Amino acid sequence: MNGMFRQSMTWLHTWSGIVVTWLLYFMFVTGTIGYFDDELDLWMTPERTASPPLALADAVPVAESYLHEVGDGANRWFIYPTIQRSSPQLSTFREMPAVDGGDPVRKRKELDVKTGEPITDARKTGGGQVLYRMHYLLHYFPGRIGFYIMAIVTMFMFVGLTTGVVAHKKIFKDFFTFRWAKGRRSWLDLHNIASVSSLPFQLMITYSGLLFTLGLLWMPFVALGGYGFDIQRIVKLPAEFTAEDSVERSGESRALVPLLPLAEQAEAAWGPQQIAFIRVDYPGDANARVIVQQRSTGRFSSDAMTFDGVSGALLGTTATGVPNAALEFAGLMFALHEGGFAEPLLRWIYFISGLIGTAMIATGAVYWVEKRRPKDPSDPGSRGYRFVERANVATLAGLLTAVAVYLLANRLLPVGLADRAAWEVHCMFLAWLATFVHAFTRPVVRAWVEQFWIVAAAFFAVPVVNVLTTDVHLLNTLRDGNWTLASVDLVLLSTGIAAVFAARAMMPAKERGDSDAVAPALAAHPGASGG
């Protein structure tokens, strides 16, 4: 590889990286948390508890009679009879047809198996799902704008990865090189270690991220051209991609077949606790269909059984089969990205890989600033330089504070507050805004140190507030062996401890009391003397 090519790729890596760095960091922080979205949902509704496993005969009829009662004439029902991370209680979902040109009405309800009534006493919260959705949709943007912004950011990430590989002369040697406390060299070494150690994950997560809906929303021209720009044809493609066998409503009423025997038929084939959900299309219609879907935990592809919704006859198995290898590959990438199959150990590996990706972006952003730091300590640098320097503080540290505030809001906002779930998110973004104001008004070294102390304080505050406001705090969850909820508090405490180390690392050496060690970020920093 000639030097000129590497030089231009290094240039492209640098600039494609810094342009999207804060959105990318946002995507990685919220997306990494998203691997524990369901666990966070449970943590954020302390009134809810996880149910012990349910027998089909106890679960299905309860959900069925509830849906018959409230979901007459629905487009679709879903029943989740197996207790799993995404449904810690017997859950139902229904989609009622749109009225007067509005959107279809979708309702998810958890049921008390004993009474058959919906569980309604949980506080209103966006839960972990809101953070998870932010990683590809942002927030506050109407329609698909957030999606398109994040799609573009993902493409920048993709170019950043490929050019980053090229930019390295000695990728293997670099990996084993770490120069501690050598100013910007240390940041580059950290960036290299984070990137190289997790490169396969980063390539997978980025390429698969580009392929959602097979990229049809923003890369539609191959499909459009392939079908002669026939729009009517194109809108049917996503269903064809998943080989979804859809039925139409007939309009003729027929009684829906009892669901329990169908579920038992599936359980006989797959074993106990293996049903992900029972889906009913057009319940009560002559064309009704019942699909029993197998769980995908521990495997990439799962089985399904399709039944006639009136006679109960088995129509076929494996509704999820896709028509060709290319689509199977896309489905595999989707499964890898979502990690829905991942059992606890693998889920933690996903989480850690996400954290390393987050560190890769953070160290790259800091290195960009360190490399451009003016030699003369009295020179504050160009306007663009100062902006990046400050925005780094407010994003790399400030976003973490904002996440902690989101969790604090969940515990502290009055339970009866109107639009409570929306206010949790408002609190998060108001806190983030405040960290921007702080970062742009304080001397930059002080801003770094203070903001990491704020991160530490905020993350230590959450488990403490949890003790004061709920029964599901660390003292109880550890005693009861409730590792799902205990892990959330433990991760929060660990983040707080990490922030303490970060604050100390960002401190000028003399304040820290070390005489010879020089903090990596602050060697010869203009603001180090209190600026």
Next chain:
Amino acid sequence: MARGAGHSRWYVTGRTLAAIFLGYLFASTSCLVVALALPVDRLTGVAIGTLLTFLVWGGAIMWAFAVERTRTVVLGLGGGTVLSGLIAWGLYLVKGAA
């Protein structure tokens, strides 16, 4: 991009626009050729072509910043787009709607 650091603003803007937009168009049309030319059914071809577009787009962006002259980028990606667009049109006329 032989001049290393210190590119003029217009130089960088031109390069970037060409890389992103012409790269996108070239990826679309060239992968459409793949989708139509492969001896497979249309759904499979379209799926393979779409999977490839992101790789081609990424490659085009890298190439756009690697060559010496901006004119080469515009002519290369623009010409490639027109040429592969015409080939795709021809293929569609020959093979017909799916």
